[in-house]
Amino acid sequence: MTASYPIRPAVLEFTPYTPGLSIDEIKERYGLSQVVKMASNENPLGTSPLVQERVCKAAGTMFRYIQSGAPRLVEAVAHFFQVPPACVVLGNGSDEVIDLLIRACPTPGIHNVVTCTPCFSLYTLQSKLCGVALREVPLNPDFSFPWQAMRAAVDEHTALVFITTPDNPSGFCPPREEVLAFAASLPPTCLLVVDEAYIDFCENEQESSLLPLLATRPNVVVLRTFSKSFGLAGMRLGFGVMPQKLATCLCAIRPPFSVNILAEIAGIAALEDTTFRAATMHTVKTGRAYLQEQLTALGCTVFPSQANFLMFRLPQGCTKQAKEVFASLLERGIIIRPLNSYNLADHLRVTVGTAQENALFVQELTGVLRHA
Ligand SMILES: Cc1ncc(COP(=O)(O)O)c(C=O)c1O
Incomplete structure (x- = not known):
């Protein structure tokens, strides 16, 4: 006997939410011991x-x-x-x-x-x-x-x-x-x-x-x-x-x-x-200004942001597509967010991290773009 229970069409046709990739997934996939996640707009300082x-x-x-x-x-x-x-x-x-x-x-x-x-x-x-x-x-x-x-x-x-x-x-x-x-x-x-x-x-x-x-x-x-x-x-x-x-x-x-x-x-x-929250604000605001400046210096188009992330487009003339840059960064242990699920396939989003994470991201992105 085959079961024929009802499932609403809206459920059968449902496209689930696309979450950012997890650190463990990327460690396992690329055999990396260290991965930096700047994909889901989480707090760079961790838990209070x-x-x-x-x-x-x-x-x-x-x-x-x-x-x-x-x-x-x-x-x-x-x-x-x-x-x-x-x-x-x-x-x-x-x-x-x-x-x-x-x-x-x-x-x-x-x-x-x-x-x-x-x-x-x-x-x-x-x-x-x-x-x-x-x-x-x-x-x-x-x-x-x-x-x-x-x-x-x-x-x-x-x-x-x-x-x-x-x-x-x-x-x-x-x-x-x-x-x-x-x-x-x-x-x-x-x-x-x-x-x-x-x-x-x-x-x-x-x-x-x-x-x-x-x-x-x-x-x-x-x-x-x-x-x-x-x-x-x-x-x-x-x-x-x-x-x-x-x-x-x-x-x-x-x-x-x-x-x-x-x-x-x-x-x-x-x-x-309140101490943790004040430190978070300071880290995010200084990190956001740093990333804005560095991405702009790399020739990216950076959209002015009041949040704890920045959306950007790759420099004009860059031969790599956004999804390729995202993949190359993954191989180097940096997770950012491609924006295909937002229908913005040529844009990327990066969450502001700690000062070290931000510097590492800029360093690795510079390396990826040099080979583009
Ligand atoms: C605009 C916006 N609203 C709501 C949420 C969900 O927040 P929560 O973790 O409280 O469910 C997010 C999470 O990224 C978000 O970007």
């Missing part, structure tokens, strides 16, 4: 010492379920970011909050979701999976946001508009006034989701983020993550700040205990460790 200490101490508690809703972490987040606790929705990474928003707000067959293209792929992947109509508006050639075209794509059936500031993969950060004007132009039936995964790396976070202004913007949701400046990518922790009614709905449909007991402890410690 305070987080490590607290998580080690709490290791014996993992046989317990976490207290439902992780209220201590909700309080800590609300206090740190000066937002009402009732408006905070924690998730297993901000990925989970994106997924919850797409499952909660648009009704398949009725509503649509508007994104830019290229954009962080989870907005489009989860919309497709949920069977929600997607409207993708091309970014401007300089990777700035096409506000008018985005507004034109929105109609009375648009439930969500997603933007990322600073944007991934370009690093472009629009002036906050432009984002606010766009939010104000939307119908009250449409939520603007501003994914601020990288906003703390901006030159001026307070003047760039929408978080301090949320109380007066009833149709704006802000997403933040603990994966980048807080150094907890592997722990999976993120959150959204949103109108209270929506927050209550998302908390109700979120799978119970999706934020785990160690993630709560890690998150609280990460918020406390």
Whole structure:
């Protein structure tokens, strides 16, 4: 007997998220003992010492379920970011909050979701999976946001508009006034989701983020993550700040205990460790300036970035394609990010590393380009 259980067409046709390659994969593939990963926008300084200490101490508690809703972490987040606790929705990474928003707000067959293209792929992947109509508006050639075209794509059936500031993969950060004007132009039936995964790396976070202004913007949701400046990518922790009614709905449909007991402890410690966070900011901002300068000196076109990564194109006349340069760097033990999955096959993205990692990357890229 052959089984004939149902699987939804959207699942059968699903293109999974393309993650960056792991260090172990590359070590094994090329027989390397040392590999530097500058591919997934993780924290160059690793995990905060305070987080490590607290998580080690709490290791014996993992046989317990976490207290439902992780209220201590909700309080800590609300206090740190000066937002009402009732408006905070924690998730297993901000990925989970994106997924919850797409499952909660648009009704398949009725509503649509508007994104830019290229954009962080989870907005489009989860919309497709949920069977929600997607409207993708091309970014401007300089990777700035096409506000008018985005507004034109929105109609009375648009439930969500997603933007990322600073944007991934370009690093472009629009002036906050432009984002606010766009939010104000939307119908009250449409939520603007501003994914601020990288906003703390901006030159001026307070003047760039929408978080301090949320109380007066009833149709704006802000997403933040603990994966980048807080150094907890592997722990999976993120959150959204949103109108209270929506927050209550998302908390109700979120799978119970999706934020785990160690993630709560890690998150609280990460918020406390201001020394680690300040060191992270310093490392990223100086490293970003260094890489911008060095890549430009090599003849690359580097896109101005306010994030912890830089997107660039190879020098004009370079005989190697981006994917070949990516592969040659892999052989030399450096993982960066090709951008085929963003439909930017001639662009590359590199995450800012430590000073040594940045220098090694520049040295190896120089070697690769010399042979091109
Ligand atoms: C724009 C953007 N949003 C969200 C995420 C996901 O973050 P998390 O690790 O919190 O799920 C990423 C991860 O790279 C990202 O680039």
